[in-house]
Amino acid sequence: MYKNQEVLDYTVSSKDAPADQYTWPKEGDYVIPDWVYTSQSVYDREVERIFKGKTWNFVALEAEIPSPGDYKRSYVGPIPVVVTRAEDGSIHVFENRCAHRGAEFCRTPMGNAREFVCPYHQWSYDLKGNLQGIPFKRGVNKQGGMPRDFRNEDHGLLKLRVTTRHGVVFASYSSEVEPIEEYLTPEILKDFDVVFPGKPLKILGYYKNELPCNWKMYHENLKDPYHATLLHSFLVVFGLLVAGNESAMIADPVHYRHGTMASAKKDDKYASVSPETKKEMRSFHDGLRLLDDRFLDFVKEFDSPWSVTMQTIWPNLVVQREMNTLGVRHIVPNGPHSLLMIWTMFGYEDDTPEMVRHRLRQGNLMGPAGFLGLEDNEAMKFVQEGVRRSSTDLNIVKLDADNIGTSNSLISEAAIRGMYRYYRSVMGF
């Protein structure tokens, strides 16, 4: 893997100090200090206060575990969990750690089981995570075994709270977190429910990659509409997204932690670009055309003004609707300098075979080899390397400076500023 193959693999010590030694720079909302991306101690606090805090973490789609006994390995933050469907149809999430000696007992990505048996000493658990059986609990020949007062019910797997919204499964360590609808807010639910209207999903497959960058950068990248017309030369070269397109960056109005980056494609496949816009975009080429542009067809299957919505659901989910390519991206933080990204691509059960093929063709835009996806990954790697090893230590987020949260302009960092205002309140910075 990537992380252990780095050559220049170190962080300057000033950027890897204990979290309680840091104070936020005086410029407040308008800067982000490098140490939020590089300090192990800050990362550890994030796991405690964010991923294990008052949040709902994405863990699975119900379509992945449709039948009783179905299970899937997953993560809450960096913590390995198992998602199951019990005999009564209820969904359960528990840590993938045997209560006895800590073995990560579930090794298969997904499957169907009647119980989980830890291979080490064969302690067994039911589909709800309750401890069922311990071999030789009473010893052999009246010798050994557990103490008389050992109660199985005190030694189950660590269970999380579970909720669902239209087939999307979330888990939480918090007993105080609000109901999922309130958590997401109506402004975010609106576009979430476009992708997840409650009709059955059809899983089309998975991508998995490791991004050598801090997990927050992935949120920021999708709260940063500024980069889309500049970095993504494919969009620009083929005139698919230009600074003049109708678009919005919507932040949840309560905490600014969730976001929807939205744009509406013009009916023409190739946009016309005004000379002054063109001047600002170095990579624009007039006249470059695709030989086979079927994959840019947009089948209007949704009741929404937007052709593209990229939703960041705090703290670990991205919901992708890039025209007809649908997917969720599960962010698994992996230390301050790395994240694991698990992509689940899907359509709907009632898709025609031709619609499935259209979604697959359009899938070339996204994912670790996608025309857009790979550029994001490259850019975020560059940023992580930059912040780890450089001698300066501030990032500037001043675009659209009078605004925070939602913005009507693509040339804005208002949503990133909003996210960090919330982050600082949770993290105590």
Next chain:
Amino acid sequence: MDEPPMDTAMTTLQINGYVPSRLDPRRAAELRPEVEHFNIEYCAVLDSGQVEDWPRFFTEDCIYRITARENAQLGLPVGLVYAEGRMMLQDRAVAIARTQMFAPRTMVHILGPARVLAEEGTDILAQCNFILLQTLVEGPTTLHLAGTYYDRLRRTAEGLLLQERQVIYESSIIANDLVYPV
């Protein structure tokens, strides 16, 4: 000729499990150098960075897909790259060569021997294991992907061409991204 039907995993080939060769060993030995020559040239083009020259190894209405073993095992159709027809490959090649932003890198394919499984009319069914090494600026050379080509090669007026290539990789987690074709 009539195309063999695509199954729901978007392939006409069996991309999982052991498929015994249906050929007489002497016939397989006769075809192997031809298939290997094809694969070596294919990889030489990619390793030299001439990505825009890569689509010429495919037929007009080819299928090309790169996907993880996990998807192949579950019969799931998604592709890291999924292309129907040489035109889509050409678009990808042009996009990579002329428009995409990524750190400079070189790639080296190491091929195993070709397995020749069957002849079906003008088609040859073959497989080949590969290792793909990647080198970034000031980075070590890393094992980027390991996997198997599952191929349907077709004899045409232009010589042997790929009617279908399924690139199934074992590496479950891609290091950041996959820029060039495999």
